[in-house]
Amino acid sequence: MREDLLSRRAIRMKANDIREILKWISQDVISFGGGLPDPSTFPRDEIKEISRDVIEKYGDRALQYSLTEGIVELREELVRFAARDGMSVDGPDSVLVTVGSQEAIELIGRVFIDEGDIVITENPTYLATLQSWSVYGPRIVGIPMDEEGMRTDILEEKLRSIYSGGGKVKLVYTVPTAQNPTGISMSVERRKHLLELASRYDIYIIEDNPYSYYVFEGSAPPHLKALDEEGRVIYLSTASKIFVPGLRVGWVLASGDVVRWLSLAKQAVSLHTSTLSQYLLLEALRRGIIERTVPRVRELYRRKRDAMLSALERHMPSGVQWTKPIGGMFIWVTLPSGIDARSLLKAAIVKYRVAYVPGAAFHVDGTGQNTMRLNFTYPSFEEIEIGVNRLSLAVREALEAGL
Ligand SMILES: Cc1ncc(COP(=O)(O)O)c(C=O)c1O
Known part of the structure; x- marks a missing residue:
């Protein structure tokens, strides 16, 4: 070619x-x-049952085009799901349903990253985020990790040196709990430090969370989104690991204005997430299948x-x-x-x-x-x-x- x-x-x-x-x-x-x-x-059996029920109950609505942001009932259900996890979300306008969290990562790249922008990640980090964002030409700065997650002391030094050189940082991307690829979780202290730095330098934090549902000892550390008092955390999660990945449903919790921008980008990328998949997830949540x-x-x-x-x-x-x-x-x-x-x-x-x-x-x-x-x-x-x-x-x- x-x-x-x-x-x-x-x-x-x-x-x-x-x-x-x-x-x-x-x-x-x-x-x-x-x-x-x-x-x-x-x-499998529950999915068989809800598939039939969704068609019977919602009929054409489940098979038709739907809103780019996601069907309202699912977004409302996700607000309740987030509340059970300690996160308070204003309402369905602060939720965007995506084609897995992978699409959310891509939309964030489209909306926020220009060529040469500085973006911070853990080093190592989730491969497909690097793959998605590298297309937009950012300078990706990796922060080393230890057993407590991202070394926020090193992040602090890095930020100081970037800003004193006249640069600025747009985003910090983190998988804070049971990270892919290392399995490491960020300590509560570091989470607070990260939020404090993000506030000081006015940076968005992308909290990518597919794995906190599978914390084996004790309870999962609090989400950055739950600790965030300034609306600077853009939280991503997904049904892939707690239900089935083939559904391709994920979601973003963020302030209403961020959701509007991401949704504008999504209109061009995928129009909307599969309506049928969204109804299946809605029913799975309502019937407590995921909780069980x-x-x-x-x-x-x-x-x-x-x-x-x-x-x-x-x-x-x-x-x-x-x-x-x-x-x-x-x-x-x-x-x-x-x-x-x-x-x-x-x-x-x-x-x-x-x-x-x-x-x-x-x-x-x-x-x-x-x-x-x-x-x-x-x-x-x-x-x-x-x-x-x-x-x-x-x-x-x-x-x-x-x-
Ligand atoms: C850290 C992280 N983010 C995002 C994803 C994407 O998941 P999905 O698009 O299936 O929601 C994965 C999948 O493995 C992941 O590990």
């Missing part, structure tokens, strides 16, 4: 490493690569996390480290420096029949070559045990070869 016809934006598009890796994987490869829920948790399913799934994922941690403990050679996430779907492994997880992947798949996502792609600055992300929710208990053993053999081989 005529590549000279491609836009500058298209040239900046990069294939998502995870989707590329998923393509290579054949049946006998154990995959820790994707971020998929365990399909045995899908409430989540505790059961949480317990299953806790056991899977423990199985993977225990397998890592028993099989991995010394010098390999990993996070011990309080929730979510991922464990982040750091290999001894000098081992390149991307080079190791081919041998892992071809020779050892196990796959993961190399960590470098989640970094904004080309670092993290010796890191990898492991998903523990999709594989079975048996696959976790066998797969971690296989992965350890691949790592041992790389260590011996001094790769």
